[in-house]
Amino acid sequence: VGEEAAIARIAAHIGRRSRLGDDGAWLTEPLPRGLVATVDSQIEDVHFRRSALSPGRLARRLVAVNASDLAASASVPRFGLLALAAPADFPVEAFSCAVVDALGEVGAELVGGDLARSDKVVATLTLLGEPVRSGPLLGRNQARSGDRLWIRGTPGLAALGCELMRRGGRWLEGRDPELPTGVPATLEELARSCLRTFFEPTPQLALGRELGGLARVAAIDCSDGLAKDLHRLAAASGVGIVVDEASIELPAPARELAHQLGLDPLEAVVGGGEDYLLLVATDQDLVGLGMRACGAVEAETGVRLRRANGAVATLPAAGWDHLGG
Amino acid sequence: VGEEAAIARIAAHIGRRSRLGDDGAWLTEPLPRGLVATVDSQIEDVHFRRSALSPGRLARRLVAVNASDLAASASVPRFGLLALAAPADFPVEAFSCAVVDALGEVGAELVGGDLARSDKVVATLTLLGEPVRSGPLLGRNQARSGDRLWIRGTPGLAALGCELMRRGGRWLEGRDPELPTGVPATLEELARSCLRTFFEPTPQLALGRELGGLARVAAIDCSDGLAKDLHRLAAASGVGIVVDEASIELPAPARELAHQLGLDPLEAVVGGGEDYLLLVATDQDLVGLGMRACGAVEAETGVRLRRANGAVATLPAAGWDHLGG
Numbered sequence: 157v158g159e160e161a162a163i164a165r166i167a168a169h170i171g172r173r174s175r176l177g178d179d180g181a182w183l184t185e186p187l188p189r190g191l192v193a194t195v196d197s198q199i200e201d202v203h204f205r206r207s208a209l210s211p212g213r214l215a216r217r218l219v220a221v222n223a224s225d226l227a228a229s230a231s232v233p234r235f236g237l238l239a240l241a242a243p244a245d246f247p248v249e250a251f252s253c254a255v256v257d258a259l260g261e262v263g264a265e266l267v268g269g270d271l272a273r274s275d276k277v278v279a280t281l282t283l284l285g286e287p288v289r290s291g292p293l294l295g296r297n298q299a300r301s302g303d304r305l306w307i308r309g310t311p312g313l314a315a316l317g318c319e320l321m322r323r324g325g326r327w328l329e330g331r332d333p334e335l336p337t338g339v340p341a342t343l344e345e346l347a348r349s350c351l352r353t354f355f356e357p358t359p360q361l362a363l364g365r366e367l368g369g370l371a372r373v374a375a376i377d378c379s380d381g382l383a384k385d386l387h388r389l390a391a392a393s394g395v396g397i398v399v400d401e402a403s404i405e406l407p408a409p410a411r412e413l414a415h416q417l418g419l420d421p422l423e424a425v426v427g428g429g430e431d432y433l434l435l436v437a438t439d440q441d442l443v444g445l446g447m448r449a450c451g452a453v454e455a456e457t458g459v460r461l462r463r464a465n466g467a468v469a470t471l472p473a474a475g476w477d478h479l480g481g
Numbered sequence: 482v483g484e485e486a487a488i489a490r491i492a493a494h495i496g497r498r499s500r501l502g503d504d505g506a507w508l509t510e511p512l513p514r515g516l517v518a519t520v521d522s523q524i525e526d527v528h529f530r531r532s533a534l535s536p537g538r539l540a541r542r543l544v545a546v547n548a549s550d551l552a553a554s555a556s557v558p559r560f561g562l563l564a565l566a567a568p569a570d571f572p573v574e575a576f577s578c579a580v581v582d583a584l585g586e587v588g589a590e591l592v593g594g595d596l597a598r599s600d601k602v603v604a605t606l607t608l609l610g611e612p613v614r615s616g617p618l619l620g621r622n623q624a625r626s627g628d629r630l631w632i633r634g635t636p637g638l639a640a641l642g643c644e645l646m647r648r649g650g651r652w653l654e655g656r657d658p659e660l661p662t663g664v665p666a667t668l669e670e671l672a673r674s675c676l677r678t679f680f681e682p683t684p685q686l687a688l689g690r691e692l693g694g695l696a697r698v699a700a701i702d703c704s705d706g707l708a709k710d711l712h713r714l715a716a717a718s719g720v721g722i723v724v725d726e727a728s729i730e731l732p733a734p735a736r737e738l739a740h741q742l743g744l745d746p747l748e749a750v751v752g753g754g755e756d757y758l759l760l761v762a763t764d765q766d767l768v769g770l771g772m773r774a775c776g777a778v779e780a781e782t783g784v785r786l787r788r789a790n791g792a793v794a795t796l797p798a799a800g801w802d803h804l805g806g
Contacts, residue, residue: 160713160798177717178620179702180517180554180610190509191516195562195595195607202566202597229505237520239564239605241527270520270605272527278599280564282520282607285505295503377504388485392502473485 159271162249169253170266181268183235189290191234194225194283200276208326209355211247214279215254216356221379222283223262223359224432228377230294230368231285233264233361238281241274255281262361288368298374299393299437305451306436308363311382312406312414312421315428317354319417320347327355343413350413357432364434366445373438381429386459387473389435397437398460398468399451426461427474484596487574494578495591506592508560514615516559519550519608525601533651534680536572539604540579541681546704547608548587548684549757553702555619555693556610558589558686563606566599580606587686613693623699624718624762630776631761633688636707637731637739637746640753642679644742645672652680668738675738682757689759691770698763706754711784712798714760722762723785723793724776751786752799 167174175181198218200206209217219236226233236259242248248271256266264283317325324336325347333351335344360377367373374393378385382404390397404425406414411421436442437453451462461471492499500506523543525531534542548558561584567573573596581591589608642650649661650672658676660669685702692698699718703710707729715722731739731746739746761767762778776787786796 177622178554179550179700180519180556182515182517182554182612182620184515184612184615187512187515190507190512191609192505192507193560193562193593193607193609194505195564195593195605197564197566197595197597197605199566199597199599199603202599225504229503229507231505235518237518237607239520239522239607241522241524241603268518268520270522272522272524274524274527274603275601276599278524278566278603278605280520280522280595280603280605282518282562282564284516284518284609287507287509290509295507297502375504 162271165249166252166256169256175267181237183267187286189287192226192229192231192285192287194222195280196222196225197278197280199278206277208321210329211251212254212329213327213355215251216258218279218281219255219258219262220357220359221432222281223361224357224377224379226283226285227359227361227364228294228375228434229285229287230289230364231287232365233262233283233285235267235284236264236281238266238269240269241272241278243275244273246277288365294368294373294375296374296376296389296392298372299389299395299453301395301453301455303437303439303453304449305397305399305453306438306442306447307404307433307450308360308447309433310406311378311404311431311433312425312428313350313410314354314357314430315419315424316410316413316417317350318428318430319419320351321354325351327351340416343409343416346409346413354430357430359432360434363445367436370438370440373436375434375436378431378433378435379429381427381474383426383459383471384473385435389437390457390459396454396456396458397451398454398462399471400462402464403448403450426471487596490574491577491581494581500592506562508592512611514612517551517554517556517610517612519547520605521547521550522603522605524603531602533646535654536576537579537654538652538680540576541583543604543606544580544583544587545682545684546757547606548686549682549702549704551608551610552684552686552689553619553700553759554610554612555614555689556612557690558584558587558608558610560592560609561589561606563591563594565594566597566603568600569598571602613690619693619698619700621699621701621714621717623697624714624720624778626720626778626780628762628764628778629774630722630724630778631763631767631772632729632758632775633685633772634758635731636703636729636756636758637750637753638675638735639679639682639755640744640749641735641738641742642675643753643755644744645676646679650676652676665741668734668741671734671738679755682755684757685759688770692761695763695765698761700759700761703756703758703760704754706752706799708751708784708796709798710760714762715782715784721779721781721783721785722776723779723787724796725787727789728773728775751796
C-alpha cells in the first residue's frame with residue numbers, strides 16, 4: 157500500500173470537498189477574527205499502549221485532546237493537519253479516516269498531513285479554530301484577585317482510568333472497556349467509566365464558546381494535573397489561588413476505587429492529569445453554565461488547598477511534566 | 482530541566498512578542514487572503530541520523546522542508562507550531578531556539594507547540610503562511626497541454642548528499658560538512674556542497690511569490706524524487722509530461738561523483754528526492770525568473786523522458802514512498 161493510494165483513499169473518505177493533495181492546504185475562507193492554533197501528540201508507550209487502545213479510539217483521543225485546547229480558547233474547531241509516523245503494521249488509512257470522522261464530529265475538516273514510517277506510533281494533530289471573540293481575553297493571564305475559581309465535572313477520574321490501563325485495562329473497537337483483574341464487582345461500572353474518561357475525554361467545547369461571551373475570564377484546560385494547571389493559571393495572572401478540597405474531592409465510590417488501585421484519592425485529583433476539564437477564574441457567576449465554584453483567586457501568590465477542616469496548605473506543582481520522563 | 486522552565490526560556494528567546502503559554506495560540510491579525518497550512522516531520526533514523534546532523538542544523542532542515550511547501554503555494558511563512566518528541570539527552574531548548582531563529586529567517590514566528598519524551602527524535606513543524614494571491618491557483622492541478630515545464634537549480638545533488646551521509650558524511654555545528662573516506666580530492670568541494678544541499682535545502686520562497694503573480698501556473702516542490710513529483714503533477718492535472726534529459730542531467734563532475742558513490746547519475750536525478758526545487762508548468766516564459774525549460778505538457782497522460790538521442794521512454798513513478806519502508 158503506497159502513500160499515494162493511501163492519501164487518495166483518505167481524500168475519498170473526506171468526500172468531494174477534500175483539499176488534500178497540494179503541497180500546502182489552501183484555507184482561503186474569510187476568517188474575520190483570525191484563528192487559534194494548537195498542536196498535540198499521542199505517542200505510543202508514552203500516552204498509550206497499542207495493545208490497550210484501538211486505532212479508531214486513538215484517533216478520537218487525539219482529536220479530543222486538541223479540541224480541549226480550543227475549548228479553553230473559546231474557539232470552534234475548523235481545520236486539522238495530521239502528521240503520522242507509524243510502523244508498517246499500523247493501519248494508517250483506518251486511523252486517518254477515524255481522525256477525519258472525529259474531526260467532523262467537532263465541526264472540523266482534515267486539510268493536510270504528512271505520513272512517515274517509524275518504530276513507534278507518533279500521531280501529531282494541529283488543530284486550527286475560529287475564536288468566538290476577537291481578542292485573546294480567555295488566556296491564562298486574565299485571573300484577578302477576588303475572582304472565584306470554577307470547574308465542571310470530576311477531576312481525578314482520568315487518573316484512575318490511567319492506572320486501570322497500566323494494570324491491563326483496555327478499550328478495543330466495538331467493545332466495552334475491559335478491566336484488569338481485581339476490581340470489585342461493585343466498582344466495575346465506575347471503573348469502566350474511568351477508562352472511558354481516560355481514553356476518550358470529552359472536550360468542553362460548548363462551555364468554552366459560552367465562556368467566550370463573558371467580559372473577562374481566565375481559562376486553562378486541566379490536562380497535566382489540577383495542581384500544575386492551577387500553578388500555571390496563577391503564575392500567568394500574577395495572583396494566588398486557593399482551591400477547596402470539598403469541592404474537588406472524588407465522590408465516595410471513586411475514593412474507594414482509588415484505594416483499591418493503591419492511589420491516594422486526593423493525589424489522583426491534584427496530580428493525575430488527563431481530565432481535560434476547563435478551569436476558569438472570573439468574577440461572574442457561572443452556575444448557569446453548569447459550573448461550580450471550587451476556590452478563590454487571591455493577591456498572595458502561590459497555590460493553596462483549603463482542607464475540609466479549614467486548614468490551608470501549600471499545594472505544590474506536582475502533576476505531569478512532559479520532559480520529566 | 483522541566484517543561485515550564487524550557488518553555489519560559491524558549492519564550493524569552495522569541496522575545497517580548499512571544500505568544501507561547503496559552504492552550505491555543507491566538508493568531509488574530511487580519512488575514513484577508515486566508516492561510517496556507519502545511520506540516521512535515523523529521524524523524525531520527527528515517528530522515529536523518531543524530532550522529533550526522535547537529536540539533537541546530539536539524540532545526541534549519543525542518544523549517545526549510547516546510548517552507549518549501551509554502552514556496553510551492555506562493556505563500557509567505559507567518560506562524561509555526563512545533564511538536565517535539567525526543568529522548569532525555571536531546572537538547573530540547575537549543576533545538577527549539579534554533580527553530581525560532583530559522584523561522585525568523587523566513588519571516589515566521591513560533592507561536593505554539595508540544596513537548597514530549599520518546600525514544601527517538603520526532604520533530605514535526607506546522608507552518609502557516611499567507612498566500613500572495615487569494616485563489617488556490619498555484620496547485621498541482623493547473624497544468625495544461627501546451628505548457629512548458631520549468632525548473633531552477635540542479636535536481637539530484639541532494640541524492641548524492643544523502644548517499645554521502647549514509648557512508649558517514651555529517652555536518653556538525655560550527656563546522657564545514659565532513660566527508661566519508663574515499664571521495665577523490667578533486668570532488669571534495671562538490672561533495673561538501675551536496676551534503677549542504679541534502680542537509681539544509683534552500684526553499685525557493687521568493688520564486689514561489691513571483692510565480693503567484695502569474696495568471697495560471699502549476700507548481701509542486703520536488704521533495705520525493707523528480708519522477709514521482711512529475712507523476713503527481715501530471716495526474717492532478719489530467720495531462721502528460723515529457724521531461725528532457727539534457728536539461729535535467731547532472732553536470733559532468735556530479736556525474737563522476739555519482740559513479741564514485743555507486744549511483745546511476747540519472748537515477749539520482751529522477752529518483753533521489755530531497756531537492757526541494759519548484760517544478761512548474763505554465764504557458765508563460767519564466768526565463769526572467771531564472772528558470773529553464775526542461776520539458777513539455779502534453780494531452781497524452783503519463784510521464785516520459787526524452788533521451789539525448791531523441792528517443793522517448795516511459796519514466797516510472799520511482800522515488801521515495803513515505804509508507805514504503
